[in-house]
Amino acid sequence: MVQLDATTQEVLNRISEEFAQKGAYNLRQNGVALCHGDSEHIKIRKKEDKPGIDILIDGDTKGERVFIPVVVSVSGMTDLVYNDFYVADGADVTIVAGCGIHNSGCNESRHDGIHTFHVGENANVKYEEKHYGEGNGTGSRVLNPVTNIEVGRNSVFTMDTAQIKGVDSTVRETNVELAEGAKLYVLEKLMTDGEQKAESNIEVCLEGSGSSAQIVSRSVCKGHSLQTFHPKAVGRNKCHAHIQCDSIIMDQAHVGSIPEIQAEHVDAAIIHEAAIGRINDEQLLKLRTLGMTEAEAENVIIENFLS
Amino acid sequence: MVQLDATTQEVLNRISEEFAQKGAYNLRQNGVALCHGDSEHIKIRKKEDKPGIDILIDGDTKGERVFIPVVVSVSGMTDLVYNDFYVADGADVTIVAGCGIHNSGCNESRHDGIHTFHVGENANVKYEEKHYGEGNGTGSRVLNPVTNIEVGRNSVFTMDTAQIKGVDSTVRETNVELAEGAKLYVLEKLMTDGEQKAESNIEVCLEGSGSSAQIVSRSVCKGHSLQTFHPKAVGRNKCHAHIQCDSIIMDQAHVGSIPEIQAEHVDAAIIHEAAIGRINDEQLLKLRTLGMTEAEAENVIIENFLS
DSSP: OOOOOHHHHHHHHHHOTTOOSSSSEEEEETTEEEEEEOOSSEEEEEOSSSSEEEEEEOTTOEEEEEEOOEEEOSTTOEEEEEEEEEEOTTOEEEEEOOEEEEOOSSSOEEEEEEEEEEEOSSOEEEEEEEEEEEOSSSSOEEEOOEEEEEEOTTOEEEEEEEEEEOOSEEEEEEEEEEOTTOEEEEEEEEEEOTTOEEEEEEEEEEOSTTEEEEEEEEEEEOTTOEEEEEEEEEEOSSEEEEEEEEEEEOTTOEEEEOOEEEEOSTTEEEEEEEEEEOOOHHHHHHHHHTTOOHHHHHHHHHHHHHO | OOOOOHHHHHHHHHHOTTOOSSSSEEEEETTEEEEEEOOSSEEEEEOSSSSEEEEEEOTTOEEEEEEOOEEEOSTTOEEEEEEEEEEOTTOEEEEEOOEEEEOOSSSOEEEEEEEEEEEOSSOEEEEEEEEEEEOSSSSOEEEOOEEEEEEOTTOEEEEEEEEEEOOSEEEEEEEEEEOTTOEEEEEEEEEEOTTOEEEEEEEEEEOSTTEEEEEEEEEEEOTTOEEEEEEEEEEOSSEEEEEEEEEEEOTTOEEEEOOEEEEOSTTEEEEEEEEEEOOOHHHHHHHHHTTOOHHHHHHHHHHHHHO
């Protein structure tokens, strides 16, 4: 067991609370793999040509969880990493990623994680990702994840991503290709405050017959923060897609939503819904009559909205 | 009364069937004003510096209709026109515009109408616009309307626009600014077929407190045609906006919808809904069991959808 320093452990508790040095795991800290382990069905290999790892998940993997958290705790670092996931036919796996930045200095700390998923047929992949920033330095905390996902025939890919706190700037790029009968579920949760900026671009190409995608994005935008969403669904075959973006706007924040739906096949059915509005006044009133302060009531509503 | 040729009369019947040479009207044919008339409250003045007219609508106008149709019946012409509408405080008026192109030659016939509306306070403006193409020539029929609308305090602007048939290429640009308490209603209907292309960009800025916008776009996309919608609502004050785009896709057509909603104020409430899908199978089946052919049943459903 590698001994972790207090800052790293604290950040881990925020992004990956179940993390332990057992089973298949890889902990990256300040640009290097601090510790890693394999399991019977999941092997992790360091890349030879560039920073990052290959995660090989065999077809007999059933319900296993693999943890690959990243912690950046020095100020002024840019950490770029390429992680490739090879999921064999029939595998059933949960991948817990996530990145936390502790920046107590005056320089920008940044992590750019480029994750590529090659998912075979009849597989079931759940991908959980939490992004978090902390530290009282003036240096900004920047996270620019790129996620490329190829989902094979009749496989299911579920992506559950959350950025709740402390990230000053993020540009998220997610690209998905769905083969015949493949299903995608995305749940994105985002909260920004202060002068933070967040941009999320998701492009889903429904290439295969019978493929489907459901994207739900929920965000809360406080302070002077700025959010832009650009989800895009392209239907190239008989398929279903449903995109839903809901945002709560507060204070002097700005929220933009630019969904794009493209139907290139007569049997492509694509629906989009987006709503931006202030916090529900009736809910607020109800909670305040129960004795909560306005701030407490707002927090309850926001937590509920993002849960 | 100016005598109209048969082609012009036929095109007029399609775009402006109520048109008659009385009251306030201006008929533009192949780049020149063929005839025009004023009424007590509505005056039409030819521009001195560029092609087009100024339409001056005084505040005592109550329920009057003004007709300003355009017919292009020669092949190979590009007709560019600037029409400016000055609507005084308190006026209540219906403006019937529209453009029809008859192209029996082998060259492109094109009309670019740039319409600018200056609407005062407490006014009520209804703007109807039909676009239509015909003629068995190989030359294409192109319509690129630009519509700029400033809606004054507590005024209501209703825009009812339809392009049902025969326009090979169109790029529609509509820009609207709403002052305090101003209301906008847009209903857009569009059908394309064959190799036709249509693009519609609508930007509404809700600048004033209490302003509201409702945009409904309905389209049918047949053959190998291509449609792109880009409606945008920007809320800069306490306001409501609702955008709804529904498209029926048929054959090998492609439909894209890229709505954009931007909230820049905590009391801006903006909703968007878009759906692209094939013709309703149940409705089709029901009509066919009533004895209709598939084509007849489709036509009934499409007409109903666009009405």
